[in-house]
Amino acid sequence: MDFNSIEEKMKKTISVFEENLSEVRAGRANPNILNKVMVDYYGVPTPINQMAGVSVPEPRMIVIQPWDMSMLKEIEKAINLAELGINPMNDGKVIRLTFPELTEERRKDLVKDIRKTAEEAKVAVRAIRRDGIDSARTAQKNSELTEDELETAEAKIQKMTDAKIAEIDQILEKKEKEIMTV
Numbered sequence: 001m002d003f004n005s006i007e008e009k010m011k012k013t014i015s016v017f018e019e020n021l022s023e024v025r026a027g028r029a030n031p032n033i034l035n036k037v038m039v040d041y042y043g044v045p046t047p048i049n050q051m052a053g054v055s056v057p058e059p060r061m062i063v064i065q066p067w068d069m070s071m072l073k074e075i076e077k078a079i080n081l082a083e084l085g086i087n088p089m090n091d092g093k094v095i096r097l098t099f100p101e102l103t104e105e106r107r108k109d110l111v112k113d114i115r116k117t118a119e120e121a122k123v124a125v126r127a128i129r130r131d132g133i134d135s136a137r138t139a140q141k142n143s144e145l146t147e148d149e150l151e152t153a154e155a156k157i158q159k160m161t162d163a164k165i166a167e168i169d170q171i172l173e174k175k176e177k178e179i180m181t182v
Contacts, residue, residue, distance in 0.1 A: 017121035118172040129161040
């Protein structure tokens with residue numbers, strides 16, 4: 001029984017969940033929202049952080065300073081096309097992204113969205129558990145595992161699942177606090 005691959009799949013699910021949460025705008029400036037924005041850099045789609053310095057000088061502002069000033073307009077265009085809900089301000093040297101204050105209603109909507117994302121991550125972890133238990137039962141039917149070994153394997157997989165779901169809940173709780181207390 002290969003518990004390492006089950007554990008690895010569960011860890012990957014959690015890392016994808018964390019990555020998705022990092023892109024949620026919590027009213028605070030977070031450079032991670034730029035991760036999926038690609039700029040056409042001489043014909044090659046390039047992430048902003050590979051062609052410019054990205055900094056957060058204030059809690060609700062991101063400043064993007066391109067290393068190649070000729071790319072300023074391209075970066076601005078890419079941010080507009082990405083539909084982040086933020087208008088870039090270009091002063092000829094840097095691009096400023098100012099995040100508006102979140103309303104209470106918008107905060108509650110964001111919390112609903114991240115709870116849905118957390119539930120999807122939990123469902124994925126449970127599917128990994130189901131696949132692991134199914135493969136253990138198949139191994140038992142093929143006489144590769146005894147009845148006791150099957151029970152031990154099922155218990156171990158369930159324990160891993162419970163730990164990963166608790167981890168998802170902790171990450172969710174932390175993000176909810178971040179959103180509600182900005």
